[in-house]
Amino acid sequence: MATVSRVLNRSGPVSEGMMRRVRKAASDLGYHRIERTLPPGRRRPVIGVLIPSITNPVFAASLSGIQNRMRVSGHGVLIAQSDYDPAREADAVDYLLTEKPTGLILTVCDPLKSQSTLPAFLPPTVLLNNLPTSRFPAAVTTDNRLAGHEITMHLIEHGHRQILFVSGRFESSDRARLRYEGYCDAMAASSLPVLNALQIPFVTGYDELDLGQAMRTHRPTAIIASNDLLALGVISALRREGLNVPDDVSVTGFDGIAIGRLVHPPLTTIEMADASMGATAASLLLDIAENSATPRHLRIGHKLNAGGTVRRINQAS
Structure with missing residues (x-):
C-alpha cells in the first residue's frame, strides 16, 4: 500500500519498473485517484506543458495539437513558459x-542539463522537440541535424559557397545547435569554410539584428536562420543594409510557419509538423500514464519547401 501511495501521489522514490507495474494495475482495475484537495470547480484531470515561448507560432501550433488530443481524453492543459531561459525552467x-x-x-x-536541475519527483514526462535522455527516455522529435544538413545542401546545390548561420543562442535551444551542426556537416563534407554561428537572444534579438559587421567580414551569398521568425528578421536587417533578397543574398529558415508563405517572395524553409508533433506527444504521454506503456522516442518527418528567397548563382560567384 505504501508503494502504491508513493506512485499514485508522486510522494517518494520508486523504481521505474515498480512504477510501471503499479500504473498498469491501476489501469487494469479502472482505478482513478480522486483529488480531494482540488480547487472548487476543478472537475477533470490536467497535464502540464512547458514551452519556451507562447508567442512563437511553432509552439502555438504544438499547443493546439496537444489541446485537441487532450480534449478528447477529458484532460485540461496547463501552460508555463521559460522565455528560453534555462534558469526559469525548474x-x-x-x-x-x-x-x-x-x-x-x-x-x-538543453535536456542534458535540465534533467539534473528539474525537480526530483515528476509524473510521467514526454520531451517535445528535445532528444531523449537517460532520465527522460520518452520524446517526440524531428531530426534537426539532418534538417540543417539538407537546407545547407540546398544552398550549395544552388552555387553558394560562403554561407552564414544566424541563430538564437545555443544554450537556449538545443534545436538551434543541432541545426547548426547539420550546417557544419554539410559544409565540411563539401570542403567549404565553416563559419562560426552569429548568435543573438531569442526573445529580444530579432528586431535589433545588425548584420553590417558580419556582412563585411564574411561576405556571405546566403544566410541560414535557425527559425523562420529569425529569417524574417534577417531579411529586414539586410534591407537596412541596402541589400535585396534573393538578388543580393539568399535567406532560408526552419519551421514552415504560415507567415513565411505570406511574405514576398515566400520563404525557403524546412517545414516541421508542429501540430502533429504536439498531438503525438500528448498521445504518448497518455499511453505511458494510463496504460503503463514503455517510454519511447518517436521521430516525425520534415520536408524542404523551396520558396523564392534562394537564387541560383554561378559557381565562380
Whole structure:
C-alpha cells in the first residue's frame, strides 16, 4: 500500500519498473485517484506543458495539437513558459506540479542539463522537440541535424559557397545547435569554410539584428536562420543594409510557419509538423500514464519547401 501511495501521489522514490507495474494495475482495475484537495470547480484531470515561448507560432501550433488530443481524453492543459531561459525552467515546472498533473510535456533549452536541475519527483514526462535522455527516455522529435544538413545542401546545390548561420543562442535551444551542426556537416563534407554561428537572444534579438559587421567580414551569398521568425528578421536587417533578397543574398529558415508563405517572395524553409508533433506527444504521454506503456522516442518527418528567397548563382560567384 505504501508503494502504491508513493506512485499514485508522486510522494517518494520508486523504481521505474515498480512504477510501471503499479500504473498498469491501476489501469487494469479502472482505478482513478480522486483529488480531494482540488480547487472548487476543478472537475477533470490536467497535464502540464512547458514551452519556451507562447508567442512563437511553432509552439502555438504544438499547443493546439496537444489541446485537441487532450480534449478528447477529458484532460485540461496547463501552460508555463521559460522565455528560453534555462534558469526559469525548474520554477515553471514547480508551478505545474502544484496542480498535480497526470503528466508533463516539456520543451526545455538543453535536456542534458535540465534533467539534473528539474525537480526530483515528476509524473510521467514526454520531451517535445528535445532528444531523449537517460532520465527522460520518452520524446517526440524531428531530426534537426539532418534538417540543417539538407537546407545547407540546398544552398550549395544552388552555387553558394560562403554561407552564414544566424541563430538564437545555443544554450537556449538545443534545436538551434543541432541545426547548426547539420550546417557544419554539410559544409565540411563539401570542403567549404565553416563559419562560426552569429548568435543573438531569442526573445529580444530579432528586431535589433545588425548584420553590417558580419556582412563585411564574411561576405556571405546566403544566410541560414535557425527559425523562420529569425529569417524574417534577417531579411529586414539586410534591407537596412541596402541589400535585396534573393538578388543580393539568399535567406532560408526552419519551421514552415504560415507567415513565411505570406511574405514576398515566400520563404525557403524546412517545414516541421508542429501540430502533429504536439498531438503525438500528448498521445504518448497518455499511453505511458494510463496504460503503463514503455517510454519511447518517436521521430516525425520534415520536408524542404523551396520558396523564392534562394537564387541560383554561378559557381565562380
